[in-house]
Amino acid sequence: MEIPLAKKMEMLRFLLLARRFEESLTELCKIEGKIPGMMILCTGQEAVGAGVCAALQPTDAIITNHRSHSHLLAKGADPNALMAEIFCKRTGCNKGKSGTLHLAVPEVNAPCTTTVVGGGPPIAVGRAFAQQYRKEQSVTVCFVGDGATNEGSFHEAVNLASVWHLPVIFVCENNMYAGAQRHEEHTKAENIADRAAGYAIPGVVVDGNDTLAVYRSAMEARARALAGEGPTLIEYKTYRWRGHGEADPQIYQPKEEIAAWQARCPIPKLRGDMLADGSISTEALKALEAQIDALVQEAIRFAEESPYPEPHEALEDVFA
Amino acid sequence: MQQLGMGQAVNQALREEMTRDPDVFVAGEGVGVGIHDNPMFPTAGLIDAFGPERIRDTPVSEAAIAGLAVGASEAGLKPVVEIMFNPFFTLASDMIVNHAAKLRYLSGGKSSFPLVVRMKSGAGIGAGCQHSHNLEAWAAHCPGLKVVMPGTPADAKGLLKSAIRDPNPVIFIEDMLLYFAPGPVPDEEYLIPIGPADIKRPGKDVTVVTWSKMLGVAFKAAEQLAQEGVEMEIVDLRTLVPLDKETILNSVRKTGRLVVLHEATRTGGFAGEVAAVVMEGAFDSLKAPLRRVTGPDIPVPASPPLERFYIPDEQQLIAAIKEIM
Numbered sequence: 296m297e298i299p300l301a302k303k304m305e306m307l308r309f310l311l312l313a314r315r316f317e318e319s320l321t322e323l324c325k326i327e328g329k330i331p332g333m334m335i336l337c338t339g340q341e342a343v344g345a346g347v348c349a350a351l352q353p354t355d356a357i358i359t360n361h362r363s364h365s366h367l368l369a370k371g372a373d374p375n376a377l378m379a380e381i382f383c384k385r386t387g388c389n390k391g392k393s394g395t396l397h398l399a400v401p402e403v404n405a406p407c408t409t410t411v412v413g414g415g416p417p418i419a420v421g422r423a424f425a426q427q428y429r430k431e432q433s434v435t436v437c438f439v440g441d442g443a444t445n446e447g448s449f450h451e452a453v454n455l456a457s458v459w460h461l462p463v464i465f466v467c468e469n470n471m472y473a474g475a476q477r478h479e480e481h482t483k484a485e486n487i488a489d490r491a492a493g494y495a496i497p498g499v500v501v502d503g504n505d506t507l508a509v510y511r512s513a514m515e516a517r518a519r520a521l522a523g524e525g526p527t528l529i530e531y532k533t534y535r536w537r538g539h540g541e542a543d544p545q546i547y548q549p550k551e552e553i554a555a556w557q558a559r560c561p562i563p564k565l566r567g568d569m570l571a572d573g574s575i576s577t578e579a580l581k582a583l584e585a586q587i588d589a590l591v592q593e594a595i596r597f598a599e600e601s602p603y604p605e606p607h608e609a610l611e612d613v614f615a
Numbered sequence: 616m617q618q619l620g621m622g623q624a625v626n627q628a629l630r631e632e633m634t635r636d637p638d639v640f641v642a643g644e645g646v647g648v649g650i651h652d653n654p655m656f657p658t659a660g661l662i663d664a665f666g667p668e669r670i671r672d673t674p675v676s677e678a679a680i681a682g683l684a685v686g687a688s689e690a691g692l693k694p695v696v697e698i699m700f701n702p703f704f705t706l707a708s709d710m711i712v713n714h715a716a717k718l719r720y721l722s723g724g725k726s727s728f729p730l731v732v733r734m735k736s737g738a739g740i741g742a743g744c745q746h747s748h749n750l751e752a753w754a755a756h757c758p759g760l761k762v763v764m765p766g767t768p769a770d771a772k773g774l775l776k777s778a779i780r781d782p783n784p785v786i787f788i789e790d791m792l793l794y795f796a797p798g799p800v801p802d803e804e805y806l807i808p809i810g811p812a813d814i815k816r817p818g819k820d821v822t823v824v825t826w827s828k829m830l831g832v833a834f835k836a837a838e839q840l841a842q843e844g845v846e847m848e849i850v851d852l853r854t855l856v857p858l859d860k861e862t863i864l865n866s867v868r869k870t871g872r873l874v875v876l877h878e879a880t881r882t883g884g885f886a887g888e889v890a891a892v893v894m895e896g897a898f899d900s901l902k903a904p905l906r907r908v909t910g911p912d913i914p915v916p917a918s919p920p921l922e923r924f925y926i927p928d929e930q931q932l933i934a935a936i937k938e939i940m
């Protein structure tokens with residue numbers, strides 16, 4: 296599959312954006328009182344969000360989870376509104392109701408981000424059912440972690456999607472850990488994708504740090520879904536550089552393991568490929584990086600200067 | 616006396632009971648090796664003391680965790696399982712509500728299910744409504760479940776030890792902010808029975824019935840009101856089921872006034888039950904209508920000013936009391 300230059304540029308852009316965005320959050324959340332609550336980042340895993348979302352159209356939906364920043368950015372969410380929500384400000388995409396954990400961005404068809412592990416798959420089934428019911432040419436992607444595939448809800452959802460041939464792509468971002476548990480401590484199957492066999496749908500294992508491979512596999516699953524052939528389970532093998540959250544001292548993650556995966560960072564790989572095949576020049580790359588930097592700085596400025604919601608606004612938005 | 620946070624007190628109770636009874640085991644997500652390395656947390660260090668046979672880290676599978684407790688307890692083990700946050704009770708609830716609570720009854724009293732489900736609860740952690748949602752009234756609404764919600768570290772320790780020895784399923788709810796609020800805990804071993812409420816502060820003018828973290832709010836309000844000559848009696852329920860109606864009624868008969876204070880949302884909250892008990896049993900003693908001070912009927916929002924708005928505070932309690940004085 297020949298990947299158009301514009302697509303490659305889009306993916307590189309979102310890789311860099313997610314990385315800068317979250318590196319800033321790592322620093323910001325060290326400042327007492329700056330950002331409330333937990334801080335859960337996907338540093339090192341950005342190729343999954345960038346590659347999958349590049350394969351989608353604006354009418355396609357994504358349902359994501361607690362580790363959502365790169366998915367949402369790559370789906371086109373406004374960095375200012377995301378950052379402001381992470382800061383719990385009134386100008387945030389959810390008016391401070393959500394904070395960082397459940398960022399909902401229906402404007403870009405990312406309507407339900409849930410931090411209840413396993414909450415996403417059944418909702419994705421419903422979203423895909425609506426697409427099938429209305430005969431839309433669109434699909435729903437559900438992002439889950441490896442750990443989430445041990446919730447009963449995951450299995451009920453995949454089964455139903457399979458039986459009804461729903462246009463859904465279950466994306467399992469296997470970052471090798473669920474909380475402090477390594478893959479082999481919580482799941483005997485060597486590949487999460489092996490679980491697809493139980494539902495008679497394709498289960499695919501892909502290098503989750505190879506952005507272009509991610510893109511290709513998502514394109515294939517999307518084509519399959521649109522052809523009425525039903526869901527695909529894609530497992531992207533990747534790695535969580537940071538702890539589960541920023542407060543996690545990572546006592547259970549070997550330092551050498553982290554270093555080995557950092558050496559396989561998705562950014563230099565795509566950047567290197569693009570420089571090598573001439574898709575981007577060194578100058579253009581520099582310009583892009585500066586542009587991303589400015590974008591993130593602007594998002595932080597916007598978030599910092601925005602007001603908090605007024606207390607009584609807590610009462611709004613419960614019912615339609 | 617030792618000063619412990621509630622998590623440390625829970626930790627001591629677990630250690631003592633595991634040492635006493637080899638049938639006691641602990642299971643849950645991250646109860647052995649976790650993403651926190653904090654001595655204030657309830658399961659800190661247990662795996663080093665008791666090993667992975669008895670401290671069982673599970674996959675992210677709440678239905679299986681709760682079901683594990685149901686099946687193992689019927690076989691005579693004493694499971695203490697952890698559901699990480701109160702909202703995830705929903706994922707475990709089939710096993711707890713339809714099974715733990717009902718199977719003894721369905722067996723005509725032949726089987727029993729001596730299990731404890733510990734859950735972390737409470738607003739104030741800035742994580743939003745999928746991590747903070749006080750659901751104690753749900754559990755209390757299911758016959759067959761005992762529901763314990765301590766407000767001090769000492770109560771938590773004594774009540775958890777009783778819960779582990781109880782032949783019934785016990786839902787044990789710990790407010791996370793109390794992990795970081797140390798209080799005195801007796802050095803010698805002790806039990807606190809499940810059932811009796813505790814009068815944490817005697818007073819003659821108004822009864823405040825409360826539990827868990829709101830106990831602290833009641834104390835703050837009591838201090839302030841005392842300066843104005845109003846003496847509040849604080850009844851800490853500690854246990855919602857079984858409910859100590861006598862202590863509530865006796866207090867209201869004495870003071871003639873009642874305010875029920877809880878962090879959970881208002882509609883369908885347990886304050887309604889307490890109010891009904893008082894209307895049925897001490898209506899004649901009431902000098903004024905009773906009042907409820909509770910969280911508003913909204914999910915817990917993440918943003919700090921919104922979350923503060925959600926959590927009942929001493930000013931709201933004082934205002935409610937002044938309305939009926």
Ligand SMILES: Cc1ncc(C[n+]2csc(CCOP(=O)(O)OP(=O)(O)O)c2C)c(N)n1
Pocket residue numbers: 361362410411412413439440441442443444470472473474535539644675677699703706
């Ligand atoms: C139902 C439920 N149980 C437990 C948790 C706590 N929790 C949050 S993330 C997580 C680990 C999830 O692992 P995985 O699905 O592999 O995703 P990852 O965090 O690795 O991205 C856990 C246990 C939760 N949020 N929801």
